[in-house]
Amino acid sequence: MEIQNKSAGRLIKLIISGFCIGLIATIGACKKDNIKKEYPQGSNEQINTWILDSLSRYYYWAAELPKKPGLGQSPVAFFSSVKNASDRFSQLYLPNQAGVSSSRSLYGFDYAVIQEPLSLEVLGLVKCVLKGSPAERYGLKRGSYIRKINGKIFSSSNVVALDQELLTGRTIKLTLTELKDGGYIDQPELNMIAGLTFEQPVLHQVIERGGLKIGYVYIDGFSAGMASTLVSVFSGFKSAGVSELVIDLRYNSGGEVSEAAGLCAMVAPGLTYNTDFIIYKGNKNGGQRKESIGEAATFDKRLDFNALLQNNLSLSRVFILATGATASAAEVVINNLKPFMKVTVIGEKTVGKDEASFLISDQRIPKQVDWEMYPIIYKLFNAQGQGGYAGGISPDLELSEFTLLPLVPFGNANDALLSKALDQISAQKVNAGLRSSINEARSVSQIGRILSDSHLAKATQSIVLTHR
Known part of the structure; x- marks a missing residue:
């Protein structure tokens, strides 16, 4: 009976030892899994790890972030891939990159392109002119009509192309037009140079x-x-x-x-x-x-x-x-x-x-x-x-x-x-x-479609x- 008890004791010790070894191995594996990998500074993986950590803390949809996102993507692609489907407005950027150019930032005016149905003319319609801007100095006003950009007449098929042309370079040629006696009379071409705009008065x-x-x-x-x-x-x-x-x-x-x-x-x-x-x-x-x-x-x-x-x-x-x-x-x-x-x-x-x-x-x-x-x-x-x-x-x-x-x-x-x-x-x-x-x-x-709006x-x- 004594021999059996000793054997049972040894068996229990072996079982406990085995359990401890398994537990230690499991804890070791968990620690190893939780250790964050070190990536070279400036690599996509290093940047994207920072993005993911920040989003995990602050992002409204943090609980829905993917568990294993592809860290090797470019930061812009990575940010887009982890954003929630409901998220329309989050932004990621490099501070030294130029912002998105617009007619407002370059020349100080905003405009829409409309189709005037009585004449079927497609025209730019100036909606806002900033005080102290190049647009104001060149005589643009709210309500001015633009017929041409760089000598090209607006049409329903070239609106996007002319919108982009306006944003390319630092100069633009505009031809304004006025409605008189049922027709549009073009004004002398303006050779507008981009410049600074400032805080607007109320x-x-x-x-x-x-x-x-x-x-x-x-x-x-x-x-x-x-x-x-x-x-x-x-x-x-x-x-x-x-x-x-x-x-x-x-x-x-x-x-x-x-x-x-x-x-x-x-x-x-x-x-x-x-x-x-x-x-x-x-x-x-x-x-x-x-x-x-x-x-x-x-x-x-x-x-x-x-x-x-x-x-x-x-x-x-x-x-x-x-x-x-x-x-x-x-x-x-x-x-x-x-x-x-x-x-x-x-x-x-x-x-x-x-x-x-x-x-x-x-x-x-x-x-x-x-x-x-x-x-x-x-x-x-x-x-x-x-x-x-x-x-x-x-x-x-x-x-x-x-x-x-x-x-x-x-x-x-x-x-x-x-x-x-x-x-x-x-x-x-x-x-x-x-x-x-x-x-x-x-x-x-009587106004047709609004074809674009800055x-x-x-x-x-x-x-x-x-x-x-």
Whole structure:
């Protein structure tokens, strides 16, 4: 019996020893599997490993990243391969690479190409001319028609080619044309040279209609410092006794949440520093975070929230002009004012950027990866938890800005979108005589296809920037 017990003891020891050896081997294998491979600096594998690690931490769709992506691809191809199918806006780039050229960045104007059905002419239609730009110096104005680029007449078959030709090189020859007596008369050719453009001033005015004073402000974008500029504008509105407001965001492709918050702080009634303004919803690392309008507007200490409140118009409603080029932080203004006041959107459905990002770059010393990215990190919601406008924000009153042509300067009561807003405010039909000074105005029902639009291209490349 004693011998048997000793044998059993030895057997148990052998079994335990075997188990321990197996466990040690398994742990060793796990450790070996978890050890990250070291790749040569600058190799695709090394760069893509950094991209994947960053996305795993911050990316809204981090849980859905592929388990074994192909690290050997070029960084651009790799980034594209791991992006979620729902992700339209994340960006990866090298800082020293030139940005995407556009008619705006090169020459300071945006335009659409339309087919005018009465004459079947295909023409470029200038939509916006930046102050101080080459386009302004060469005499382009909002509403100008372009017949030729480099001597080539626009046609429905060469729109893309001429759009690209405009972006090639540093000079361009433009032939403008004017509609007179039922026909188009070409103007002398312009030999335009590319040049710098600068931060644009805010366009604003007070319009009197039916005994009311109506504030109008056109905001081109929400770049850093925009809200500070708007303080003096709203101070003027308040001093003038403005009781209605039209905010023109038709070409506003967005920018920073803080600047949008600064604007909202001067529009919506009943606000305090701690009034809930925006909700960020991220992945399991980011979680859900709520931010007050005071925190959002003053996080970088550029703005004094009391100064914003002092110039608050305390309105019960606001009219916002929007198009298919209205995006990101401009959409935040629309969505995040809704819990506080009646918001009437006039124009077209917006782009649909209900998401936010911030810059991610390699912070190691020394830096090992030069690439930078703006991945989607948050989904955005207003104070009442309303969001989900990835398909765009639909207008309350649908209308094309091409309803009345030629296009007139921003703030002109003959502009189709502003005219509709003024009608709504005054509850009166616009006097037909208002357009008597506009030669041969035509309605959008007579306009053919919009063949291209530089503003739409710009809007798809923008992103909502947040400090969160």
